Amino acid sequence: MALRYEVELSYEVRNGPADFIFNVQAARTPRQWVGWESLATTQFVPLQEFVDPPSAARFLRLQAYPGELVLRYAAKVQLQHHRQHPADVQEIRVADLPGTVLPFLYPSRYCESDKLNAFAMAQFGSLWQGHARVQAICDWVQRHVAFASGSSSGTTSAVDTFQERRGVCRDFAHLMIALCRAVNIPARFTTGLDYGADPALGPTDFHAYVEAYLGGRWYMFDPSGTAIPMGFVRLASGRDAADTAYASIFGDVVPGRRMLAIHAEAGPDGVVREPYRTTDAISSSDI
Structure with missing residues (x-):
């Protein structure tokens, strides 16, 4: 592609x-x-x-x-992209995580996972551990937060979004990351462009999405649901928006x-391959 x-x-x-x-x-x-x-x-x-x-x-x-x-x-x-059937993608115990992944378990400036721990454990703690649990967190954020341009600021945090239930892609990503970390799933904030977003939302723009560390690699999730993950060109990743x-x-x-x-x-073979939505677990990063 x-x-x-x-x-x-x-x-x-x-x-x-x-x-x-x-x-x-x-x-x-x-x-x-x-x-x-x-x-x-x-x-x-x-x-x-x-x-x-x-x-x-x-x-x-x-x-x-x-x-x-x-x-x-x-x-x-x-x-x-690396593609995998979601049922084959499992979580990794904290004791077995690579050292470079550990910082993405901690609360950060915009992702106060410690403040959301009780809710996250009650809502997601008993779910089967693996890609499906992360997808459940992603789906919850998408269902319970309304996309509203201009509804947040550069200081809006995950807790703010959890309380106000509206925001832009940055806010959706921060909330999902905080909920993942609250149930011991490493998650990071990643930036790209909003490929495939509805023009009604405005002109093409930078986009924030989430990567969760599962099965030995970082898998992509788009909690705002406004764009097509397969079309995200990776720019940067970090603990939250402050790093990126x-x-x-x-x-x-x-x-x-x-x-x-x-x-x-067109790729090297002369074929144009348009990104599309898929139910597969997909990853664009091995690091």
């Missing part, structure tokens, strides 16, 4: 210099290959790239000066327009 996506971000730097850290480049993993990519900015400034080994996230740092700054990035990405912002800005800056686009293209 091959996907092409484009990102254009515009900012007005009012007083400079201002520092930016972007996370919009496609991650390179054993299951996601970047065939080609291009990156340009309207200001001629040095670009510094750093890769976070545990998550494969690519951080781009630059310093901009007063005036307009536009960042444009495009890439063609090939994805080869597409842009972090340090300075007097006014955000401007934002344009994103994604579509399927």
Whole structure:
């Protein structure tokens, strides 16, 4: 499966210099290959790239000066998902988890799993352990939280969403992660683009989804139900949104327009394969 996506971000730097850290480049993993990519900015400034080994996230740092700054990035990405029958995907005991997975069991800034422990154990604690239990958590969040653009802020947490029962993809993801961790299932926050989302929800945008560690790998879940997981191009993953912002800005800056686009293209064999919804357990990351 091959996907092409484009990102254009515009900012007005009012007083400079201002520092930016972007996370919009496609991650390179054993299951996601970047065939080609291009990156340009309207200001001629040095670009510094750093890769976070545990998550494969690519951080781009630059310093901009007063005036307009536009960042444009495009890439063609090939994805080869691991697919498994859900009944064959089991949970792993805490005692047997790899050390790198352990941080995703703990409460974090936006995923207060400790505060939701009693509810999660009562609602999901007795369910058969495995992919089906995680899917039950995902389904519960999707049924009980309403998608409402502009209903939350950058400080809205899982507990806030649990109480208010509305939010955007970021909030759905935080709540599902907190509920998973509350029943001892490692879960992390992952970012991509909302491939297949209903245009009525707005133009193409960045998307937050969930990965749960089951059966020795990270499996994908989309608790908002607004997009097609098979079409998610991986950008970054972390404990919650605090680790995965597409842009972090340090300075007097006014955000401007934002344009994103994604579509399927022909793969190396010349065949266009459109992402589609599936009941299989799917994973796009071995790390």
